[in-house]
Amino acid sequence: MATFQSLGISDVIMKALDKMGFEEATPIQEQTIPLGLQGKDVIGQAQTGTGKTAAFGIPMLDKIDPKQRKIQGLIVAPTRELAIQVSEEIHRLGKFKGIRTLPIFGGQPMDRQIRGLKDGPHVVVATPGRLLDHIRRKTIDTRFVHTAVLDEADEMLNMGFIEDIRDILKQIPEERQTLLFSATMPKEIRQIAQTLMRQPEEVKVQAKEMTVENIEQIFIEAHEKQKFDALTNLLDIQTPSLAIIFGRTKKRVDEVTEGLQARGFKAEGIHGDLTQGKRMSVLNQFKNGRVEILVATDVAARGLDISNVTHVYNFDIPQDPESYVHRIGRTGRAGKTGVAVSFITPREMPHLHIIEKVTNSKMNRMQLPSYDEAKRGQQQLAVNKLIRSIEKKGLDDYRETASELLDEYDSVTLVAAALKIMSKSRRQTPVTLSSVQPLSVKRGGGGGKGKGKGNYRGKSSSDKGRNFNRNNSKGRNRKFNNKRGSNNSNSSKS
Numbered sequence: 249m250a251t252f253q254s255l256g257i258s259d260v261i262m263k264a265l266d267k268m269g270f271e272e273a274t275p276i277q278e279q280t281i282p283l284g285l286q287g288k289d290v291i292g293q294a295q296t297g298t299g300k301t302a303a304f305g306i307p308m309l310d311k312i313d314p315k316q317r318k319i320q321g322l323i324v325a326p327t328r329e330l331a332i333q334v335s336e337e338i339h340r341l342g343k344f345k346g347i348r349t350l351p352i353f354g355g356q357p358m359d360r361q362i363r364g365l366k367d368g369p370h371v372v373v374a375t376p377g378r379l380l381d382h383i384r385r386k387t388i389d390t391r392f393v394h395t396a397v398l399d400e401a402d403e404m405l406n407m408g409f410i411e412d413i414r415d416i417l418k419q420i421p422e423e424r425q426t427l428l429f430s431a432t433m434p435k436e437i438r439q440i441a442q443t444l445m446r447q448p449e450e451v452k453v454q455a456k457e458m459t460v461e462n463i464e465q466i467f468i469e470a471h472e473k474q475k476f477d478a479l480t481n482l483l484d485i486q487t488p489s490l491a492i493i494f495g496r497t498k499k500r501v502d503e504v505t506e507g508l509q510a511r512g513f514k515a516e517g518i519h520g521d522l523t524q525g526k527r528m529s530v531l532n533q534f535k536n537g538r539v540e541i542l543v544a545t546d547v548a549a550r551g552l553d554i555s556n557v558t559h560v561y562n563f564d565i566p567q568d569p570e571s572y573v574h575r576i577g578r579t580g581r582a583g584k585t586g587v588a589v590s591f592i593t594p595r596e597m598p599h600l601h602i603i604e605k606v607t608n609s610k611m612n613r614m615q616l617p618s619y620d621e622a623k624r625g626q627q628q629l630a631v632n633k634l635i636r637s638i639e640k641k642g643l644d645d646y647r648e649t650a651s652e653l654l655d656e657y658d659s660v661t662l663v664a665a666a667l668k669i670m671s672k673s674r675r676q677t678p679v680t681l682s683s684v685q686p687l688s689v690k691r692g693g694g695g696g697k698g699k700g701k702g703n704y705r706g707k708s709s710s711d712k713g714r715n716f717n718r719n720n721s722k723g724r725n726r727k728f729n730n731k732r733g734s735n736n737s738n739s740s741k742s
C-alpha cells in the first residue's frame with residue numbers, strides 16, 4: 249500500500265488524514281486519487297468498505313478554493329442517511345482547509361436548508377429529489393461547481409434515478425470533472441455512465457471476489473414458515489454485538505422488528521415510511537449500541553459505514569447479486585471481519601447460485617439452527633460471563649457465602665443454578681409473519697446480467713421518502729435477473 253504523501257495530496261488534507269488515523273492509502277485510493285488530482289473523469293469500482301469516499305473526496309477538496317464562497321463540489325447519493333454520512337466524512341477531510349459542507353435531503357424543512365445554503369457552503373452532498381427542488385427554485389447555484397460526484401453510481405444511474413441525474417448534470421458546467429464510484433458497476437450502467445463523462449479513466453480494483461474476503465458467507469435453506477424461528481435461534485447462537493437484518497418490504501421489516509421485540513431482542517426497524525426524525529434516531533441508537541439489531545429495507549444496504557457491525561442477515565434474499573454485495577458489505581469494513589447469513593427458501597435456491605456466480609464467491613451451507621442449540625448458545629454466554637468474572641478476580645467478598653452454600657449443596661447443582669439465573673431464557677413467543685412470495689427466476693436468464701426493461705420502481709421525483717421500498721403487490725413479477733429495471737422497489741427516493 250502507498251502512503252498518502254506519495255500521491256501528491258496537499259498538506260492541509262494530509263493533516264486531516266493524519267487526524268483521522270488514515271496511515272496508508274487503500275488500493276482504490278492509491279489508484280484514483282492521482283487521476284482525480286490531474287482533473288480526469290474517473291469511474292472507480294472497489295469492494296465495500298475500502299474507502300471510496302476519501303478516494304473521490306480528496307481530489308475534490310484539493311481543487312476547492314475556500315475563499316470563494318460558492319458551491320464548487322457537488323456529491324449526489326441515493327439515501328438521506330448516506331448523504332449525511334458522506335457529508336461528515338468530507339467535513340473531516342476538509343476541516344483544516346476551512347471547507348464548509350452541507351448535506352441536503354428530503355424530509356427536512358426547506359427553509360432550514362435554504363438558510364444553510366445562504367451560508368455559503370463549498371460542498372453540497374445531496375439526494376437527487378431534494379437537490380432538483382432546490383435547483384428549480386434557484387436556491388442552489390450550480391454555476392461554480394467544478395467537481396460532480398455520483399456515489400453509489402450504478403444505483404444513481406439505475407431506472408429510478410437516471411432522469412433526475414441527467415437533469416442535475418445538465419445544470420453543471422460542462423467543463424466539470426465527474427467522478428463515479430461504487431462497489432458494483434454492471435456493464436450496461438457503465439455504458440450509460442460514459443455518456444455523462446469525458447473520456448473517463450476506469451479503475452477497477454482487481455479482486456478475486458466482488459465481496460470482501462473477510463466476510464464469512466453462509467446460507468441456510470429454510471421454508472418461509474421456518475425462517476423467523478431459525479433467525480432468533482441463530483441470533484441466540486451467534487450473539488452478534490451489532491447486526492443488520494434485511495427484509496424485502498417495509499411491512500416485512502415492521503413484522504420482523506415486532507417479532508424480535510416480542511422475543512426480547514433490542515431491535516428497531518428502519519424504512520422509508522418513517523419520519524426523517526425517527527430514521528435518524530433509530531440509526532443513532534444503533535450506532536451507539538442502544539439498539540443491537542437494525543431491521544432494514546435496502547435503504548440501509550448501500551454505503552452506510554457503521555463500525556462494528558459484526559453480522560448481516562438476509563432474512564429475505566436480495567433482489568439481485570449487486571444488492572447482495574452492498575448488503576453484506578455493511579459488515580467487514582476497513583479490514584474488519586464479519587459474518588453474513590442468508591435465508592433461502594427451497595424455491596429460491598437458483599438465486600443463490602446466481603449470486604455466487606456473479607460475485608464469484610461461495611456461501612457455505614449451515615443447517616437449520618434449532619431451539620436447543622439456541623439455548624446452548626445462551627448458556628455459553630453465561631459461561632463466558634462467569635469465566636470473565638473469575639479472571640477479573642475481586643471475588644473475596646463472596647467466598648464465605650459460597651463455601652456455606654457448598655456445605656449444603658453439591659457444586660454442580662450450585663453452578664447449574666447460577667448459569668440458569670444468568671442465561672437469558674428466550675421466550676419462544678409465537679410469531680407469525682404475513683406470507684410472501686418467493687423471488688422468481690426468469691427462465692433463460694443469464695445470471696443477473698440481463699438488461700432489465702421492466703421498471704417497478706417508479707419515478708424518483710418524490711422527496712418525501714414515502715416511495716422507497718413500496719410494499720409492492722407486484723413483487724411476484726419482479727424478475728431476479730431483470731435487474732436494471734426491477735431491483736430497487738426497495739430503495740430510497742429522497
Ligand SMILES: Nc1ncnc2c1ncn2[C@@H]1O[C@H](COP(=O)(O)OP(=O)(O)OP(=O)(O)O)[C@@H](O)[C@H]1O
Pocket residue numbers: 269270271272273274277294295296297298299300301302430431550551552553577581582
Ligand atoms: N486509508 C484509510 N485508512 C484507514 N481507514 C480508512 C481509509 N480510508 C477509509 N477509511 C475508513 O474506512 C471506512 C469505509 O470507508 P468508506 O465508507 O469510504 O467505504 P466505501 O468504499 O465507500 O464502502 P461502500 O461501498 O460500502 O460505500 C470508513 O470508516 C473510513 O473512514
Ligand SMILES: [Mg+2]
Pocket residue numbers: 300301399551
Ligand atoms: Mg461508499
